[in-house]
Amino acid sequence: MLPPLLEIDVDLPQPATMQEEQAAADAGNTGSSPRSMRSETCLLRGPIIVGAGPSGLAVAATLSLHAVPFTVLERSDDVADLWTNRTYDRLRLHLPKAFCELPHVGFPGDFPTYPTKHDFLRYLKSYADRFAVSPLFGRTVTRARFDAAAALWRVTAVASSPAAANGGEEEGAEVATEYASPWLVVASGENAEVVVPKVKGKERFAGETLHSSAYRSGERFKGMRVLVVGCGNSGMEMCLDLCEHGAMPFMSVRSGVHVLPREMFGASTFGVAMKLLKWLPIKLVDRFLLLVAKMVLGDTEKHGLRRPKLGPLEIKKVTGKSPVLDVGAWSLIKSGNIKIVPEVESFTGGSGVRFVDGNEMAFDAVIFATGYRSNVPSWLKEGDLFTEDGKPKAAQEPTSWRGPNGLYCVGFSGRGLLGAGADALRAAADIAGRWQQAAGAETTASV
Secondary structure, three states: OOOOOOOOOOOOOOOHHHHHHHHHOOOOOOOOOOOOOOOOEOOOOOEEEEEEEOHHHHHHHHHHOOOOOEEEOOOOOOOOOOHHOOOOOOOOOOOOHHHOEEEOOOOOOOOOOHHHHHHHHHHHHHHHHHOOOOOOOEEEEEEEEEOOOOEEEEEEEEEEOOOHHHHHOOOOOOOEEEEOOOOOOEEOOOOOEEEEOOOOHHHOOOEEEEEEHOOOOOOOHOOOEEEEEEHHHHHHHHHHHHHHHHOOEEEEOOOOOEEEEEOOEEEEHHHHHHHHHHOOOOHHHHHHHHHHHHHOOOOOHHHHHOOOOHHHHHHHHHHHOOOOOOOOOOHHHHOOOOEEOOEEEEEEEEEEEEOOOOEEEOEEEEEOOEEEEEEEHHHHHOOOEEOOOOOOOOOOOOEEEEOOOOEOOOOOOOOOHHHHHHHHHHHHHHHHHHHHHHHHHHHHHOO
16 A cells, blocks of 8 residues: 555546646645745655656656656756756767667657757657656755655755745745655766866866866867867767867877777667677677777777777676767877877976876866766665665666665666666556556555
8 A cells, every 4th residue: 555644546647637746746735836835745646756867758758658647856957957058069879869769759750860969859858748747847856765664765855945035035045845755766867977087286277177068169279279088989079079170189098998980881880789799799799899990990009099908898888888989080080180198197287287108298278078977876875776986786687777665766777878768668667567556555445
């Protein structure tokens, strides 16, 4: 049966009214604004979903089809915060659209094979509209704990208050609301917080420093010497963009990296790899990919990009680090327009940067293309699904998407949008089964 503190009607909801029901629950069924209930707990009929990115939207859409109500909490002011606010202008999906679709709805037929950032955002917003997913925006989750006595997840979210005229408080004050549900879906993603390495002397650097999340275009760096720290897909593509806008990019490489052509034999490299993995072991597929890459690209080590000992697919499986799918930067590296430099050791003051080999160079700007990390450990206080650094435990296990006491995680498998969609289907189906059982038990008890 449902916990005694959870108020629920016995009739199953219809998909068309799910968001209305959650808005009523958020307002305490009083018809007032959710923000007016500053100190009360919102007891929800369905699961709490933290995050309105692709993973959260996929879970919500699937729950909608199962006729299960839900509440989505999102810290930003729109869906897909990463794509909306923290990506560069020229970004495209690095994989073909067939591998990036969310459950139930494909990309429009007129979209290119590799959709642009703006194409993808249009798709996500249309997806949310189609399934009537209306997240509660501006809610930053600060704590989630399981209340064993009530069999409920209690999730605290902080929002900025309305203006003093509306709420009697100073504008900009924070208001905390506690949401309670038997089910919690963690869908805040692997890329919630930026990662900027601590480099000695950074405060003395006279030029501009920024994380790749703040980079939009190389236009304003024209004529400047720019150091890009990091050689993943973002770092490589930003170097390409800088070069095309008349800047002089240098790319700092700390460790090995696999560079593969985006396509081989007229098909996507990723698609070829997925087909081969159905028949061959991963080590053999890696050997094939590296052989073709050498034929197409040449020897990357001659130009300063040494390859790791593990193959591209194996290192992705073990560490989650994706190979670089080249979209044009490699030819500029070979021509010397993008220069490879060693790992940064320190900033030397003024515009100087010292590398681990002892050499120093001057730069006008430094961009840290050093990625992101999960922020789940900062607010999820139990559940034993995540490590201290925010990575899921046993990510490759078949049931890694489900934890104890009605806890689920979606979008942490390291398998991109395709993996997030698969996890969303499993999690939503599991929740739907439990929700319907509980609703049926409550109905029986009330007869």
